[in-house]
Amino acid sequence: MEFAYSNDLDDFIDPDMAYDYFWSDLITSKSAFKCPNENCNADITCANIEKVKQDMKQVPHFRGYHHIEGCQYDSKNKNSSTDSDEIYANAKIGISSCDKFLLNRPEAKDSTLESGTTSGYSRNEDSKKYTGGRYYSIRSLVSKWVQFRKNDLLDKALLKIEGKDITYKELFKGVFHQELDELPDQNRIYWGTAFIDRIESIPGYKIKFCSQFDYYEESINPSFIISDSDIEDYKVKKLLKLRLKTINELKTPIGLVFIYGIPYQKESKGNLYINFSLRNLDYLEIRYTDLFEQLKVNKEDEKD
Numbered sequence: 001m002e003f004a005y006s007n008d009l010d011d012f013i014d015p016d017m018a019y020d021y022f023w024s025d026l027i028t029s030k031s032a033f034k035c036p037n038e039n040c041n042a043d044i045t046c047a048n049i050e051k052v053k054q055d056m057k058q059v060p061h062f063r064g065y066h067h068i069e070g071c072q073y074d075s076k077n078k079n080s081s082t083d084s085d086e087i088y089a090n091a092k093i094g095i096s097s098c099d100k101f102l103l104n105r106p107e108a109k110d111s112t113l114e115s116g117t118t119s120g121y122s123r124n125e126d127s128k129k130y131t132g133g134r135y136y137s138i139r140s141l142v143s144k145w146v147q148f149r150k151n152d153l154l155d156k157a158l159l160k161i162e163g164k165d166i167t168y169k170e171l172f173k174g175v176f177h178q179e180l181d182e183l184p185d186q187n188r189i190y191w192g193t194a195f196i197d198r199i200e201s202i203p204g205y206k207i208k209f210c211s212q213f214d215y216y217e218e219s220i221n222p223s224f225i226i227s228d229s230d231i232e233d234y235k236v237k238k239l240l241k242l243r244l245k246t247i248n249e250l251k252t253p254i255g256l257v258f259i260y261g262i263p264y265q266k267e268s269k270g271n272l273y274i275n276f277s278l279r280n281l282d283y284l285e286i287r288y289t290d291l292f293e294q295l296k297v298n299k300e301d302e303k304d
């Protein structure tokens with residue numbers, strides 16, 4: 001089941017968005033969902049919604065109980081087609097899924113509803129079709145990228161950003177010895193394993209990628225800072241704090257980091273640095289390194 005009705009939000013929502021809303025305290029419980037079929041009163045639970053960790057085995061997903069006879073959302077029903085089937089089928093033949101990445105988190109829920117729901121689903125029976133999700137956090141994009149990568153669809157699946165289509169393959173770039181000057185001058189999601197260090201003098205965290213970018217003769221590990229005060233202002237701070245703290249306390253404090261932005265070089269006291277500016281914490285996602293192992297990244301395709 002790709003989406004469910006949230007009692008708290010009075011809206012249809014997919015499991016990634018449910019996860020985001022749960023960790024920003026807008027969804028109160030893992031079982032506060034109903035079947036999208038208006039005639040069916042089945043209770044829906046979002047499994048794994050409370051888990052700090054997300055990887056290939058542990059993803060948030062909906063499970064329904066006691067659907068009415070013949071409900072199209074009942075997975076036991078032979079005729080139930082899942083929306084993900086449709087999304088992957090579209091991706092396979094290169095059709096845009098119409099998913100959009102919004103550059104800012106909508107202030108109020110209503111502002112996302114001008115043309116459909118946040119999730120891209122409509123309650124209207126005639127248009128019970130996936131019309132594209134609207135995402136404002138790269139957390140959801142990372143989850144989709146993991147799925148597309150698993151299904152070998154990275155170069156086909158599309159996302160709309162500021163009116164332009166981009167494939168997931170173009171959007172995600174591993175940090176791995178690229179020439180800084182040859183990187184795109186538009187925002188991309190850079191990712192890789194990174195050290196997460198606590199710096200009390202900020203106070204905050206310094207995140208430094210384990211791999212380098214090349215700049216003329218030098219190889220430099222790109223890095224950026226997250227301050228505690230920015231974290232305090234963030235809607236999903238509970239989740240971010242827990243992940244940062246958990247990784248920081250590991251013997252080797254390394255996590256898998258994704259950041260949407262443009263790297264730039266900077267000189268300070270005779271040293272060269274490559275930094276990212278982090279405008280918005282929705283542009284950052286931190287996962288645990290076992291996802292990296294599950295992705296079975298090899299050196300050849302790390303740049304993609």
Ligand SMILES: [Zn+2]
Pocket residue numbers: 035036037040041042064067068071072073074
């Ligand atoms: Zn149902």
